Amino acid sequence: MMKQIICALLLCALSSTAFAQEKFTLSGHIKDAQTGEELIGATLRVKENPGQGTRANSYGFYSITLPKGNYTLIAQYLGFENKEISVVLEKNTTQEIKLSPNRNTIKEVVITETKRNDQITNTEMGVEKLDMKTVNKIPVLFGERDILKTIQLLPGVKSAGEGNAGFYVRGGSADQNLVLLDEAPVYNASHLLGFFSVFNSDAIKDVKLYKGSAPSPYGGRLSSVLDVKMKDGNNQNYSVSGGIGLIASRLNIEGPIVKDKGSFFISGRRTYADVFTIFSKDTTIQKTKLYFYDFNAKANYKINDKNRIYLSGYFGKDVLGLGETFGIDWGNATGTLRWNHIFNDKLFSNTSLIFSNFDYNIGFDTDAVDFNINSRIRDWNLKQDFQYYASTRSEFQFGLNSIYHTIIPGALSIKSDNLTVDQKIATRYGLENALYASHKYNFSKKVNVEYGARLSSFSPVGPGTYYTYDAEGSPIDSTVTKKGEFLKTYVNIEPRFAINYIVNKKSSIKASYTRNTQNLHLLSNTTASNPTDLWVGSSNNVKPEISDQVAVGYFRNFADNNYEFSGEIYYKHMQNQIDYKNGAELNFNENVESQLLYGFGRAYGLELFVKKKYGRLNGWLGYTLAKTERKIEGINNGEFYNAKQDRRHEVSLVAIYELSKKLTVSSSWVYYTGNAVTFPRGKYTIDNVVYSYYSDRNADRMPDYHRLDLGLTWTRKKTLRRESSWNFSIYNAYNRDNAFSIDFRENPNDPSQTQAVQTTLFKIIPSISYNFKF
């Protein structure tokens, strides 16, 4: 059936080009005139026929094919002045388009900018794009601007809670989000157990989040794709920028390698949270080490008009130590080497070689014993992607992806006078392959479709010994694979389909269906995101997770496209979901797979979103109504129970107001239903100890969470080259006692009674930072 549809559509696409009049292609890059940075997603429309247009890809490349003739094209990008280009199209033409940033945003936006109605015309749904300028204005904890915290203000995206940079998308768990930094998967996107994310916003150019209906070039996780792209660097002038904040400072250097041909960007950030520990009276605390740092670097060079290479890397680490005795560090490293090749004005190719690594080390060093644990996940990843711009109505994307995973679950070494132990849990290897194709097609002025499929496979690769387990969790049988031998291969086909029906210029209805599979699973039975959480690949015991999501949405623009409204409903069914046996031991356990239970999950919800993109006041209001449940044999008597990320209501309100050219105030307010938790339903005594009695899993709720943050940005100086600003922010402005955790304890005044004690992590926190650029 699917095949027939694809054939029919292909025929349509081909026939429409075959019988038309003589056509030519205009292609090139769309760039920032000032820095030379490519503008991802900038649009190009034909003035004479506003229905026709294209959009720059992730490398700023565009291609548009039109009948021979004279045209005026309008290039647009948010925050930039529109540019009209007159073209005489008599042959295939290459044209570089440079846009200038809006200097006086207040006036010009209102008067000159034609507001785009992209959200009405494109097929994308469940997609959020963050404007880095907005991110930088939203007030955050300790003034550390953070894209992960900002996306949590969008509907359908839930914060995993304070002290946790993890996020939940449409009822999925935190490990079901694919977090990419320049295409490289980032396995642990948080610092300091999640208080900050690894993304230094100074180094970030573009952020896009797909909440479940990601096109087929993306795959490998069930819930979402967070695609983060690093800045390429200014290829016109050298520039230094940075910031000094309460707990961290940043410094960035960028400039041309060869003017107009290549540029570099280097950025560093380090926190100094441990500075405060010096003031402590306790000598052990004084010796506490607690910091993290990030280092981003990127360079690109245009070899000629057809070829360009990019090299980018990230390296970050967290270090925690107590005195000389105990230390732990963990961090990510990624590297991406890319080659853009333009075969011809219609066919764009990108080849990427990608490296990702996450590891942690724990050291415990005493007079008597030296104790060390380390663990690692490492990927080598090759991607080949083609984009073919067949016509203004038809665009193809296809390619392949191959990832080789190496997982060292844990290596332990103990050294003492009379004992030396070197124990290693067997390293696991896995090969993940995917072939994909996707086609965007405008049936008519009213109907657009995007459909495709991803054929994915995962094979656990030897050498390895794979066990099966009895009910007690003891191994009963094993299969040994030799080096390079596949234990088995899981193959899945993942169809993706999205349709957009444009009702009129102001409104459209969209629907989508997406299947995703996931072969890497994060084992974490705690409420926090620990660096020591373990990644495991699919095996004989762990099956690939599969999700099917359908979504329907209504999109409408108001007041001359000044306001965007969207309403989406979704239903998601998830197979082979993982939970844990009672008292599961996940760390340093050779037979960790014996501790797992499997079942399925479902999630459904409604998301409403109103956004104002233009003018002195902008911001958004989001509301989510959602439910997510799991049904797993061995938990809650095999009945449905609330997943821990289940929250009924969630509201977020963000407002940014430009008081004057120099002063911008901002605020954000969030409200959400407390997480699903298990509270005691009674108590009992056994062996002279009083214990809590629990019944239904996750049937209780933490208290509701709400918080207001305020911010003020004062731009002292702003010229073409120089800029300096102060940023003041207040986190939790009305000093709400939000519950981080609730413990049940004996009442110290009356040991025969028990009481609930709530811990609040962050009360009101003011902070200040200074940012500069020259």
Place this chain on the structure above:
Amino acid sequence: MKKIFNTLIISALIITFTSCEKVIDLPLDNAEPVLVVSANISDQSGPYSVTLSKTIDYDQPNIFPTVSGAIVTIKDNNGADEILTETTPGTYSTSTLQGTPGNTYELTINEDGKTYTSSAMMPNPINIDTVYIGVFSAFGEPVPILNINFYDTPNEKNYYYLNYLINGEESGDYSLLSDQLRDGELIETGTISDAYEGVGLGDTITVQLQSIDFGMYEYLRTREELDSGGGFGASTPQNPTSNITGGCLGYFKVYSQTTRDLILQ
């Protein structure tokens, strides 16, 4: 390991940042009372006892109702079968039964129209090889450590519960072990606990080495998870996995025991 790690990182963070605690009024849903069973039989001389009580609502004072009038029987695979007599309210005792290693024991409780059963084999006793006090130095300060060594029985799965007494009184400290990854080897274990603070010359520490089966080990292991408390980094709390079927809380502990005294000199 994870617990040490969490505790350290959290204490560091909490010291560094702001955080506060307060007692809140949290209305909790109540549940139907559930039977709580504590049943023991060992190779030591009897009588052995089974105590029954019920859960209470969370906001009630800690007065736990005992359960009277239940029918409690224990039988073994050699034909011994005894109905226990209620000696004090909620406590049921054997009169003739003698626990023997290698026998399988079956517990049946009939209470309020419901039946609860459990069955377990009594493992063979294991002799303690050595007990001594050593010094463990961590974080710069030497701490006394109670070391216990014994030989595991090879080619079978073994589970151990070590109970420690100070001058004949329960110390509150214990160890729970399995022979995983060290089958048939000399098992060297040690314990450091505040329970031994103030213990000095002339005091006697008694080590009871109890051999238990997997079901009892799982019960104790999952109960230990609750002892370590909730808070940051805690997993979803669950009732310990009982080795008694029928929907009650508690355990049927079938064990053999050897003892060693250490007099501090």
